[in-house]
Amino acid sequence: MGTITIDGRKVEFTDEKNVLSIIRKAGIDIPTLCYHSELSTFGACRLCTVEDDRGRMFASCSEEPRDGMVIRTNTAKLRKYRKMIVELLLAAHCRDCTTCEKSGDCNLQILAHRFGIMDVRFKNYKEPMPLDFSSPSIVRDPNKCILCGNCVRVCSELQGVGALGFAHRGSEAMVMPAFNKEISETECVNCGQCRVFCPTGAISIRHNRGEVWDALYDPNVRVIAQVAPAVRVAVGEAFGLPKGKSVMGKIVSVLHRMGFDEVYDTTFSADLTIMEESSEFLNRVQNGGKLPLLTSCCPAWVKFVGDQFPEFEDNVSTCRSPQGMMSAVVKEYFRDPQNNKENKKTVVVSVMPCTAKKMEAKRANSFTEGEQDTDFVLTTSELIDMIKTTGIDFAELEPEASDIPFGFGSGGGVIFGVTGGVTEAVIRRLVPGHDTATLDSIAECGVRQDGFIREFTIPYNGMDVNICVVSGLANARMVMEQVKSGEKQYHLIEVMACRRGCVMGGGQPRLANDRTKSARTEGIYRADGVSVVKKCDENPTILSLYDGFLKGKEHKLLHNEKFCSS
Secondary structure (H helix, E strand, O other): OEEEEEOOEEEEEOOOOOHHHHHHHOOOOOOOOOOOOOOOOOOOOOOOEEEEOOOOEEEHHHOOOOOOOEEEOOOHHHHHHHHHHHHHHHHOOOOOHHHOOOOOOOHHHHHHHHOOOOOOOOOOOOOOOOOEOOOOOEEEOHHHOOOOOHHHHHHHHHOOOOOOEEEOOHHHOEEEOHHHOOHHHOOOOOOOHHHHHOOOOOEEEOOOHHHHHHHHHOOOEEEEEEEOHHHHHOOHHHHOOOOOOOOHHHHHHHHHHHOOOEEEEHHHHHHHHHHHHHHHHHHHHHHOOOOOEEOOOOHHHHHHHHHHOHHHHHHEOOEOOHHHHHHHHHHHHOOOHHHOOOOOEEEEEEEEOOOHHHHHHHOHHHEEOOEEOOOEEEEHHHHHHHHHHHOOOHHHOOOOOOOOOOOOOOHHHHHHHOOOHHHHHHHHHHOOOOOHHHHHHHHHHHHOOOOOEEEEEEEEOOEEEEEEEEEOHHHHHHHHHHHHHOOOOOOEEEEEOOOOOHHHOOOOOOOOOHHHHHHHHHHHHHHHHOOOOOOHHHOHHHHHHHHOOOOOOHHHHHEOOOOOOO
């Protein structure tokens, strides 16, 4: 333990890795653009510079704390220095803020207001660069890049992909894929984490709001929405509701008022996924199939396997994701003239926490008999923007129930929103009983433990089942290398591309601190806790579907014919 004097106040520290974290611990919001606690220290923006008692200025993000240090965070010299940095960044920055996708959510814009910058004295001599629209999930705008390096580091350090890097030097420096390729020509997995960490509008979501509005305004189209579990614990925070609060009822209500004909809950098709995936798992174990079984719910992970570990393609579950299953089932349901007496075209819109779902919707095996099952994917952030467009007071809406027949899911379907949720739902399906003690023992088996790599073993029918739950693709790479070398042996591996799972997906509201991350996870578990049905095989609507409409169509609607990553 040591003590640092910050602006005349003594602050104790223990294991903080830099002076910046101690300053923030003291309740001082020192500005940064390139610093993030989950990434390596880069020290590019210099906005976190402070001054010590000898007049020395240094970047607090890269300075190790020492006992007895005396620093100041707010002096005339520092204010002038920081203001100049922001002005220079703005000078080399596209300033079409009124039409920018990130306006109001841009760190550079926020800092310009904070330092009272009403005019930029310097001319922008940079030639405009073309935008990259090649990805179905994100848009790259080099004209808004401030060279903070966040996207480069998150892609390399957290996701282990390395689709982006720095090119050239000095004033010519820029961030781009190797050889200035379009992002779609790289091994980008469409996870959107670069967008989450980007402080400006240099990387944004490729939105589908316009197409969805067009469908809603067309009287000859039936527009169906499906809403993923993680969405319900993130939308509310944009409208002043407590972080992590489940607002599924309000989402259903606002979607109905926006013009959606039916609103279904993706927890329903998550139950379908577990019914099929648990059966596939048992079949592989009992009949010598390829193990470990790799989950297939996360499209970014599936693309990662295809790009980085093609020898494991046959290990990936043949099950479609919950999005894919729901869309295929809904389209098939409304092909029946009895269910489509108005003879309307059916358009399925999925509301997802994930940018990679946009890629998945266009994937070859996301089509049934030549028809695209999911027509449009809206991220949580896009839904929030659409709600704001309507002017509806979301916080005051009365909750409504999801529509039948695909609006009811179990608690096991809800927990798909967090890392480990798929595995926990599979275990619930395999283990008999649904009493509190049984469910508690499943939750405590290791599936909910801390960490981005969770390993545990459960007994099942006289054998020990080795399971690994991973979030973050760099961690997944580490696990797969160990499996490839024979160092590790598992029966089941669940991977979510985004660390902490879908609650922190690339399409969720961007500015999320540790408290928000925890609140979203806790919100998912609370929603599971109040669910009447906990297991997919006890969901009466699932059982009736198998006994009726779905009979004989299980493989066609719920499984992929062959592996396809993009």
